Amino acid sequence: MDVELVRWPSQSDRRDRLQVAARPRLLLVEPDAPAPLVTDLAEDWVRLPAERADVQARVDSLLARLANLDLTVPRIDEWGVVRYGGKQVTLPPLEARLAAVLVTQFRCVTTRDHLTRAGWPGEDPGRNPLDVHILRLRRRLEPLGLRVRTVRSRGYLLEADSASSKVAVPDM
Amino acid sequence: MDVELVRWPSQSDRRDRLQVAARPRLLLVEPDAPAPLVTDLAEDWVRLPAERADVQARVDSLLARLANLDLTVPRIDEWGVVRYGGKQVTLPPLEARLAAVLVTQFRCVTTRDHLTRAGWPGEDPGRNPLDVHILRLRRRLEPLGLRVRTVRSRGYLLEADSASSKVAVPDM
DNA sequence: TGCCGGAGTTCACAAGTGCGAAACGATCCG
DNA sequence: CGGATCGTTTCGCACTTGTGAACTCCGGCA
Numbered sequence: 001m002d003v004e005l006v007r008w009p010s011q012s013d014r015r016d017r018l019q020v021a022a023r024p025r026l027l028l029v030e031p032d033a034p035a036p037l038v039t040d041l042a043e044d045w046v047r048l049p050a051e052r053a054d055v056q057a058r059v060d061s062l063l064a065r066l067a068n069l070d071l072t073v074p075r076i077d078e079w080g081v082v083r084y085g086g087k088q089v090t091l092p093p094l095e096a097r098l099a100a101v102l103v104t105q106f107r108c109v110t111t112r113d114h115l116t117r118a119g120w121p122g123e124d125p126g127r128n129p130l131d132v133h134i135l136r137l138r139r140r141l142e143p144l145g146l147r148v149r150t151v152r153s154r155g156y157l158l159e160a161d162s163a164s165s166k167v168a169v170p171d172m
Numbered sequence: 173m174d175v176e177l178v179r180w181p182s183q184s185d186r187r188d189r190l191q192v193a194a195r196p197r198l199l200l201v202e203p204d205a206p207a208p209l210v211t212d213l214a215e216d217w218v219r220l221p222a223e224r225a226d227v228q229a230r231v232d233s234l235l236a237r238l239a240n241l242d243l244t245v246p247r248i249d250e251w252g253v254v255r256y257g258g259k260q261v262t263l264p265p266l267e268a269r270l271a272a273v274l275v276t277q278f279r280c281v282t283t284r285d286h287l288t289r290a291g292w293p294g295e296d297p298g299r300n301p302l303d304v305h306i307l308r309l310r311r312r313l314e315p316l317g318l319r320v321r322t323v324r325s326r327g328y329l330l331e332a333d334s335a336s337s338k339v340a341v342p343d344m
Numbered sequence: 345t346g347c348c349g350g351a352g353t354t355c356a357c358a359a360g361t362g363c364g365a366a367a368c369g370a371t372c373c374g
Numbered sequence: 375c376g377g378a379t380c381g382t383t384t385c386g387c388a389c390t391t392g393t394g395a396a397c398t399c400c401g402g403c404a
Binding site: 034035036037038039041047050051053054056057058060061064065107108109149151152153154155157159 | 206207208209210211213219222223225226228229230232233236237249251252253260262264265
């Protein structure tokens with residue numbers, strides 16, 4: 001699980017995106033900026049300049065506070081290794097590029113277009129290759145407890161399998 | 173309720189008493205002391221020396237956080253993802269447009285007319301489609317602990333389901 | 345009290361289409 | 375050769391949305 005460091009107020013739009021995504025974040029408040037009013041449980045702030053140890057302490061406190069709220073986030077490195085919940089899998093290059101986008105957008109919708117650009121830079125292979133690789137990515141990520149959910153007519157969304165949003169499909 | 177200001181670590185015994193009493197407190201961490209690890213939701217800290225405004229901001233945030241713990245407001249993003257109480261669901265386009273209105277009017281009555289204009293811009297599909305989609309929206313939002321309540325002859329109203337479990341509050 | 349009518353709810357069915365997934369090929373590399 | 379990666383085709387399912395009708399709920403009125 002990661003805490004995002006956000007300079008504030010210069011990166012306030014990034015802060016908003018993280019807030020919408022319910023991602024934990026630490027605001028690094030620039031020297032002359034006013035102090036922010038923080039009510040989100042996944043957010044804290046520290047005044048710059050700050051000791052490295054103080055920043056680390058706030059990150060640790062934030063993580064400890066959120067430990068009860070299950071906000072674990074998967075990670076992927078540059079060799080295509082995805083780690084989550086103590087397990088890991090390795091991905092082939094193309095799927096690693098797709099997974100990288102989905103991981104950074106964890107719990108947020110990623111458009112098909114965005115994924116296509118990430119997987120095939122500078123070309124458009126059409127619809128099917130993406131579909132097939134999403135399918136293969138699903139099978140590889142499943143053992144980790146991760147799920148690639150389809151958001152019809154919008155794109156895809158990576159989320160934890162068992163936790164949180166187990167949506168009952170309405171009968172109709 | 174007030175926030176107690178505690179010098180730390182010199183008044184650490186007072187801090188412990190306040191913690192046992194579940195009283196909100198702000199630790200004023202002395203210049204050379206190590207940063208404390210804070211997991212209690214009723215506690216925060218600030219490194220001395222600190223601006224008066226920064227201290228005030230932390231006090232305000234602490235009070236606001238405690239006041240808002242069970243007054244969480246649902247949110248919806250532009251891709252139709254509704255988040256509330258640590259859970260989330262994705263909505264199809266039409267229901268997302270309806271939900272967007274109900275979410276921004278949280279706990280306030282929204283007229284059928286308003287919802288119709290939001291769901292079907294530039295046309296009027298009649299009464300029934302709206303009713304049906306309200307029903308479908310109800311079923312989708314139910315797992316989040318949200319309820320669409322009917323206000324007879326007035327409209328609809330989104331509110332928290334009273335039976336839903338609130339966010340877990342550690343150490344309080 | 346009992347009945348009526350409007351308001352609101354729920355269901356079944358259907359059309360259109362976005363998407364899933366298997367199966368098969370092609371290519372690359374040890 | 376054998377395994378892994380990646381593309382293509384194809385069939386069919388399931389999701390979204392609309393429609394009509396049956397059904398329940400509730401207030402008003404005689």
